[in-house]
Amino acid sequence: MTKAPAEPEVESFLAMLxxxxxxxxxxxxxxxxxLAQAAQTVGELAGAGRDDIAGLAAAWADLAPSSLARKASALRQFYGFLVDEGLREDDPSSALPRPRTRRPLPRLLDHAAISALFATAEADACAGTPEGLRLLALLELLYGSGLRATELVSLPIAAVPRDAPFLTITGKGGVQRMVPVSARAVRALSEWLAIRGKGGRFVFPSPKGGHLSRVRLFQLLRDLAGRAGLDPETVSPHVLRHAFATHLLEGGADLRVLQTLLGHADIATTQIYTHVDSARLVALVNQRHPLGNASTG
Incomplete structure (x- = not known):
C-alpha cells in the first residue's frame, strides 16, 4: 500500500524543526x-477542531504517560506553529489530555557564555558593517528584553518610540505589552536603524521583502556561537530568552514583573524559573559553603 503524503502544513512544520x-x-x-497516527483518528490535522482533538483521549487511553506526553507535545507544537505562521487563528490543542509528568528545566547559558557572545558580536559591530550592527541589535533585544523569536523578527518600526526606552510588543493571542529596553540596547538599535536605511515597515527587513525570518535568526545565532567558542547546539533565540528571565530572577526581580516582561498569560508558566534559580542556589551552597565538601563520616 502506498503511504499517503503528509499534509503540506505538516511538512512545513517539520522543515521548521x-x-x-x-x-x-x-x-x-x-x-x-x-502526527500521522493522530491524523488516522482526527482526519486532516490542519483543519481539526477542538472536538476532533478531544477525541484523541480515547484513542490514547492505553498509552504510557511518557508516550501520551510525547504525542500531545507534537500536536501542541504543530498547532502553535500554525498560529505563529498565521495559518489558523485558534489553537485546538488545549483539548488534548495532559499527563502528569515532570516538566524539564529550560536549557541555560551562564554569564560567561553570554559575555562570550556579546564580545564576539561587539567586535563585529565595531567594523560598522550592516550585518554586524544588525546582529548586535538582535542579540541585545533577545537577551536584554526577552523577546520571543517571532516577536523580534516581526518587530515593526512603529513599535520603537523615539523618546521612551520601551517597545510595544504584540505577543501571543494579539496581546500587547510594554517591554523596557536597556540603554545599551537602545544604542545598538539606534546604530542599526541609522544604517538600515529607509523603507519597509519592519525593524529587521528581509532583502526579499517582509521581515527577517526565524530560520535566518536561528542561523545567525548559531554562527555567532561557533565564532564565540560555544557549542552552537546550546544557543538559540529561546535559550537567550530563558537566560534573560533566569538572570533577572537571580538579580532579585519579582516573579510577577517577570511574568509581565515575558508576556506569560499564566504565572504558572513563569514559575519554572523559580526551580531554575533554586537549583542554582543549591549548587552554589554545595560548591562554596565551607562545609559543602566536608565528610559526613
Whole structure:
C-alpha cells in the first residue's frame, strides 16, 4: 500500500524543526509518525477542531504517560506553529489530555557564555558593517528584553518610540505589552536603524521583502556561537530568552514583573524559573559553603 503524503502544513512544520532547532533525522521521523497516527483518528490535522482533538483521549487511553506526553507535545507544537505562521487563528490543542509528568528545566547559558557572545558580536559591530550592527541589535533585544523569536523578527518600526526606552510588543493571542529596553540596547538599535536605511515597515527587513525570518535568526545565532567558542547546539533565540528571565530572577526581580516582561498569560508558566534559580542556589551552597565538601563520616 502506498503511504499517503503528509499534509503540506505538516511538512512545513517539520522543515521548521529541522532548520530552527536542528532536529535530528530520528526526531523528525518521530514527529512525523506521531502526527500521522493522530491524523488516522482526527482526519486532516490542519483543519481539526477542538472536538476532533478531544477525541484523541480515547484513542490514547492505553498509552504510557511518557508516550501520551510525547504525542500531545507534537500536536501542541504543530498547532502553535500554525498560529505563529498565521495559518489558523485558534489553537485546538488545549483539548488534548495532559499527563502528569515532570516538566524539564529550560536549557541555560551562564554569564560567561553570554559575555562570550556579546564580545564576539561587539567586535563585529565595531567594523560598522550592516550585518554586524544588525546582529548586535538582535542579540541585545533577545537577551536584554526577552523577546520571543517571532516577536523580534516581526518587530515593526512603529513599535520603537523615539523618546521612551520601551517597545510595544504584540505577543501571543494579539496581546500587547510594554517591554523596557536597556540603554545599551537602545544604542545598538539606534546604530542599526541609522544604517538600515529607509523603507519597509519592519525593524529587521528581509532583502526579499517582509521581515527577517526565524530560520535566518536561528542561523545567525548559531554562527555567532561557533565564532564565540560555544557549542552552537546550546544557543538559540529561546535559550537567550530563558537566560534573560533566569538572570533577572537571580538579580532579585519579582516573579510577577517577570511574568509581565515575558508576556506569560499564566504565572504558572513563569514559575519554572523559580526551580531554575533554586537549583542554582543549591549548587552554589554545595560548591562554596565551607562545609559543602566536608565528610559526613
Amino acid at each position: 529541522a532548520a530552527q532547532r536542528g532536529a535530528a533525522a530520528n526526531t523528525l521521523a518521530a514527529y512525523r509518525r506521531d
